[in-house]
Amino acid sequence: MTKLSVNINKIATLRNARGGNMPNLLKVAKDVQIFGAEGITIHPRPDERHIRYQDAYDLKPIVITEYNIEGNPMDDFIKMVLQIKPAQVTLVPDAVDAITSNAGWDTIKHTDFLKEIIAEFKRNKIRTSIFVDPNLKMIEGAAETGTDRIELYTEEFAKQYSLGNKEAIRPYIECAILAHKLGLGINAGHDLSLENIKFFKENIPNLLEVSIGHALICEALYDGLEKVIGEYLKKLKS
Template sequence: MTKLSVNVNKIATLRNARGGDVPNVVKVATDLERFGAQGITIHPRPDERHIRYQDAHDLKQIVATEFNIEGNPVQKFIDLVLEVKPTQVTLVPDAVDAITSDAGWDTIKNQSFLQEVITTFKNEGIRTSIFVNPIKEMIEGAKKTGTDRIELYTESYAAMYASNKEEGIRPYIESAFIANEIELGINAGHDLSLDNIEYFKNSIPGLLEVSIGHALVSEALYYGFENVVAQYLEKLK
């Protein structure tokens, strides 16, 4: 079964909009695990506009499944990951002012930098993943960085799903076959939802984990977290 990791950034966004501690990120994460989520993901940014660095420390104390921290490996982020030591770190080439992740790494141009950062994390026993577009050269370049996994950036698939899902999924299938051949684990995330997750999962050989935040939280406004998590788990079987 492909694991479901829930990104709780949007919970922190809602909390920060009003001040105080409602909704409580730790309580929501605990409930999500109780409802069946197999991981919790956060993506702290330097301005802490949603997840705060303290949230990472607080969540480390209670996450009983897998804890995944995403982000651009600037020094502040590297220091945080080394302090918290999550199950997995996912490296994302975000600009400082990015609203959300919008591109994968150029794993050829940034090979030496990624190698250095990944070695640092792996030496501390932290599983590594890097965010990549579904491009053959980028997948092959990822292997040379020493990463354990890649996370396929699925925005283009989601954008094409309603009009031409067969064409939208094609580069992801090709990328998955390459990753499997060179023994890279496969994660995926960005704009995956209840509408498009089942077709994606059934099409991608060896899909280990999906990270879903914005869509899942939005769907939970209508259906409730427990119901939505159950629906995702059913589609990921």
């Protein structure tokens, strides 16, 4: 079974645009879970332009499914994760000024750095995942870090799929097969949508979780959160 974790960053972006508390991030998190989502994902950044660090703490008692906190493992981020102890931490090598995540880890170059951080999280019983490009060498490097899972960066797949190139799934399949062989759990995320999620899920073996935010919120503007979440669940379970 592939779980759906809903990234609520865009809800925080909308709230922050007016400076008040509308939409209410905590209520949305509650409702998303009531509607069937099996996890909540947030990705706080140092400038707090969407999710604020305080949000991460406030969400802790609200998330009764799986709480996944993504981010670049800088000192403040590490401290926050160790205090909150979410179900999962996903390490993403995004630059401070990045609009959104745009690359996976070089798991060979950064092996020692990742090993140290992952070991600390695992000592605190936090499941770890690292964001990686669909590159077999990077999957092998990920296994060396001691991480529990990888999250496949799916932007290129989504782009190519929208152009009609279904063969773009091939490197993701190969990486998923290798990751499973090496004992790694497989997550995926970035630009997955109702248009491409069924095809992706049907072709990626042992896919445990997808994290979807931007597309899901955009789709919900037309059809509503409850209906859109239900559509994702149908496609992931069928």
